[in-house]
Amino acid sequence: MRPLIRHLYVHIPFCAKVCPYCAFYVHGGSAGLQKRFVAALRKELSVAREKFDLQLETIYFGGGTPSMLNADLFLMIAESLQDFKPGEFTLEANPATVTEAKTAAWKWAGVNRVSLGAQSFDPDYLKLLGRQHTPEDIPETISLLRGAGFANINIDLMFSLPMMKDTTWDRTLAAALACHPQHLSAYALSYEEDTPFFERLQSGEWKTDEEREIRMFNSTLDVLREAGLDAYEISNFAKHGFESVHNLAYWRGEDYLGVGPSACSTIGTQRWKNIEDTEAYICRVDRDECLRTEIEIVTPEIRQRERIMFGLRTREGVDLSLVTEHGNTVCRLIEEGLAQSLGKRLVLTPRGRLVADSIAEQFC
Ligand code: SF4
Incomplete structure (x- = not known):
């Protein structure tokens, strides 16, 4: 398929x-x-x-x-x-x-x-x-x-x-x-x-x-x-x-396809970057050669980590089910006024958004 x-x-x-x-x-x-x-x-x-x-x-x-x-x-x-x-x-x-x-x-x-x-x-x-x-x-x-x-x-x-x-x-x-x-x-x-x-x-x-x-x-x-x-x-x-x-x-961690030189794609468990050279890109397309470079396997763990990292930067935050194993971190962030739980989601407060990247690291 x-x-x-x-x-x-x-x-x-x-x-x-x-x-x-x-x-x-x-x-x-x-x-x-x-x-x-x-x-x-x-x-x-x-x-x-x-x-x-x-x-x-x-x-x-x-x-x-x-x-x-x-x-x-x-x-x-x-x-x-x-x-x-x-x-x-x-x-x-x-x-x-x-x-x-x-x-x-x-x-x-x-x-x-x-x-x-x-x-x-x-x-x-x-x-x-x-x-x-x-x-x-x-x-x-x-x-x-x-x-x-x-x-x-x-x-x-x-x-x-x-x-x-x-x-x-x-x-x-x-x-x-x-x-x-x-x-x-x-x-x-x-x-x-x-x-x-x-x-x-x-x-x-x-x-x-x-x-x-x-x-x-x-x-x-x-x-x-x-x-x-x-x-x-x-x-x-x-x-x-x-x-x-x-x-x-x-x-939200959805799949996407990138076309053109240097464009990135993430599809299923694969992530890659098209060759980063326009002349070489044109040449490879002409010859029906592979364009992919920097191929990575995106494991479910990497996917989950990225969802947390990017989700925390957004107004919708992340589903609490994604961070269940980090209960202590979640409680501490809430106590410190850096995050709040809204329904089933963990969302950063405006103060938390200022340090979103360092917060995301605590879930890695
Ligand atoms: S070089 Fe081109 S892509 Fe880069 S910032 Fe300037 S206009 Fe944008």
Whole structure:
């Protein structure tokens, strides 16, 4: 029997310029390379149809910058997916690359959620982050998206940037809210190895500031709650009914298939990463060779640990039956006001969410 897959991730590895904090597998892409990549992706998708029972509830185009693909190339990929009618079809977009022709193509193909990588509304921080857009481009892009009929828009932001003042973050949050997004993701900057930002941290030019991070996180919770965006996961906020179904599937430990170079998949007891090299990916697809690297066996114990780890980060928490063998830890967390039991679920309190990762470790 073919494994049933309800969630598909499509990795588009192209970015106009690589941001100095980014550790994803991304690179520039000439028109020729993009064409060859799209052909390979279509072939990978057609092979996936034979191997898996695809009953897609969500499709997520991430990257990279999916909005870099011109309308024709995007439609060629979308054609391979046209018989699916997912409830949620997300595409990540960069404000500098959205055009009317592209939004029309996305709409036509069934995209119904756009995630906009805004990151900041401050011109100096946008420059520091190496972004290609200006603060003004963000509301303009959102108007363009709304004009094309998109009613579910996420804005991605980053806080606790080097030397960032609280007032700068407050202004960015206010500017984002003025765009009336249905969903907002706010991530504290993380210094990823092998990035220019990491080197600047290592050299002592920049320092992390945990207190500032906590302050900004707390003010984010307050401001967004006030605006009707509820924290359904530590870094993710949504109006009622606009929570990301695709991301919830990851956090609930559901299976997913990833296609494209460097895309990860978890299906049954197997987890793997597609080869992280676009040329090699295209070549292997052409030759019908295996794309999988870093193959891991996901034992029931690993699955359970991940469910606890990710579940604790969410508003729905974890089923108490998953943590029965950790009775003492659960009682202590409740006594310390870091968690509460709501019905049959263990849910972290706002104070507990601040230290969610260290709490999760106590269940490992
Ligand atoms: S646009 Fe996004 S994916 Fe591309 S380099 Fe910047 S952060 Fe990374």
